[in-house]
Amino acid sequence: MADYYSSFEPKGTRWLLQRLTAAFLVVVLAYHFMLLHFVNHAAEVTIAGTTARMSQVGYFITMVSFLAAGAFHGVNGVYNALVNQGLEGTPKTAVKWLLAVAGVMLVVQGIRVAIAMTNLI
Amino acid sequence: MSTQVTEQETETEPQEKEESTHQERRLTEKHDRADMRERAEANLKDAEETVKLKVFRYDPEVEGKKDPRFDTFRVPFKKGMTVLDALIFARDHFDSSLTFRHSCRQAICGSDALFVNGRQRLGCKTQMSELEWPVRIEPLPHAEVVKDLVVDMEHFYDQMESVEPYFQTDELPSGEEQKQTRENREKVKMSTRCIWCSACMSSCNIAAGDNEYLGPAAINKAYRFAMDKREGEAMKEHRLNIIEQEHGVWRCQTQFSCTEVCPKDIPLTEHIQELKREAVKSNLKFW
């Protein structure tokens, strides 16, 4: 059997998740841009408009998923770029944990913001 | 070839005899070289076309060459001349210390992979006429240079060895031969063509950055056996386990440089991608 196991998942899982989140993000990021720059205009954003959007259940859930997918895809991407460049040993483990924590904090903060923006909760 | 003294007249003075033999040989060689150079100059004057070669030189053991430099050689051009032909001419006529690997001169031994005009190519397979002149010849990038155009291949061989590049199986068919279907042979056909030249590994930016990355050649080798049905399912799983490691197939970023420079036209990236998909499929089947 294989000698090396990553801390969280068996090898290949992060590769697959990167692709799955990618497919999801292609659609949702495009939608997000269209909604907030073309349908609405970024310069006209107000708390009222934001709250109205975020109080729709479907939109709220989409945005939270968007955040989670984007955070994973981005942080995993950065980790891989660094490993490709030759990051190894102790620095690699340190960076891995740093990135994981940063990613989790980003999602947690994002959810707090989302809750502040919605009337649902 | 140096002249050889075939007879020793007396055994009592072997020392003296050897000195004069050595002296004789040296002088004859010097004479031959002068001859060769004259002939080379004559060749050059006669030749309709000459081509300039700019060759990377480096020798840590020689004063003048501790810092790398480029030497220029002008060689006569003949129709059908390859980069290897040109290098051999330069070495034989102008500078016998010019060092490079070569053997079969027919693109099968994999010895003469070089960096020619900014691209990894086999010296024996590259026509001078298809290149822009002057021709710049350097050792393969992302490998340590030992001398002139010779690079250290140990790292490449280590990666190849680590994928167990030989046929192995526990499942032998009873009695009869180990048969392979035509389709299965077709599937692995391209991957069998690897000549271990390391052009691919040299072209890969990930292999350059990440020392532990197996590299396209090693993964292709794993593919050649993993996809060979004669080895059986258990062996395939064993092989997949090796290349599924963090520095195996997952490091490939589909840059495609390996596929572009492979002198045997092996679709390396395609093979690596297929192994990624195989690994994902087998991991999904957690039941």
Added chain:
Amino acid sequence: MSQSYDRGLIEDFGRWQEFSAGMWAWIFHKFTGWVLIGYLFTHIAVLSTATVDGATYTTTLQGLESLLVVRILEVGLLAVAVFHILNGVRLLFVDLGVGLESQDKAFYAALIVSAAITVASIPTFLVGAF
């Protein structure tokens, strides 16, 4: 064994004119990726004003949007995001093993379409900026 000479990675970027499509794609995808993750953190930070109170949120965002440099950076963000998406789609096809023969053409297409979309969006993005 004599000491061998390691030419390192630096020489690579000196050869940029010899880069192939696949190599440019990898470089650009990495670069745009870094920009996007950097932006994501910044974006959540800015949006966090919503947890203070509604007025702070509105003032902050509209304040930022009134700065010309921010509006121009947004066009840059669009360019970066669009390229990352289009090249990302190309990579998904490569991962599925579809259309590998045209992978280099797909990169050029992604580049051109990204440029086209960015240029076409400039009017909308810069409305009211001047």
